[in-house]
Amino acid sequence: MEGEISNSQLKAAQIPDPDGNLRGWVHFAHSFNGYEFAGSLEACAAIANGGKASSLSELRCALFFEARRDRHSGGYTDVTPTVRELLRQIKAMVEQQEQSGRSKKSSSAEPR
Template sequence: MARQVRVPDEDADSQDFINFAHSYNGYELRGGLEALAAMVQSARGRWHRTGELGEDVDVLRACLFYEVRAHRHSGGYGVFEQEPFVAALVTRIRSLSGGLVQTKGRVA
């Protein structure tokens, strides 16, 4: 059974953002790494061009999951929640969801 998790506030610490990002399994729910990466590339490109992220919370959460995995695989340097795309994603997810979402996919 899925449990609800709170979307972190903008002043939450890195671990809260990382834990939240892992509450959605983008690999499982978006057809694997290649399909997920293509979706994220499209969403990130649109955000860079227009500043818009759309209204689909699942797409936004998949992007956040991808970003946290990329952050980890690049060595985990830098402050995850201060990455502009990450901060924008979490702000939009919080706005659309009212601050609570359900875990999705197999998550730890």
């Protein structure tokens, strides 16, 4: 998929503001191929519909599926609350990874 961003390359600044106008959320959702991650449409749907996504990949898979759901429903399904919650969780997880990455770099740079 063109424009994919791996979890290791993902930065918090690339994630749409979950409390903002959500402009760009569909484009961001498509930066991760949920079908490929899950192995099939059905498995991707199960992750999204199960409400138990907890890893960064599962959360991004669920967001990808919500983008597909929104597209195929013709806008008749309001995915906004789910999208906002997924974006919050994704952003928090990425910010935590960035913090721990900075902590590791600063502690390894300190003289012993």
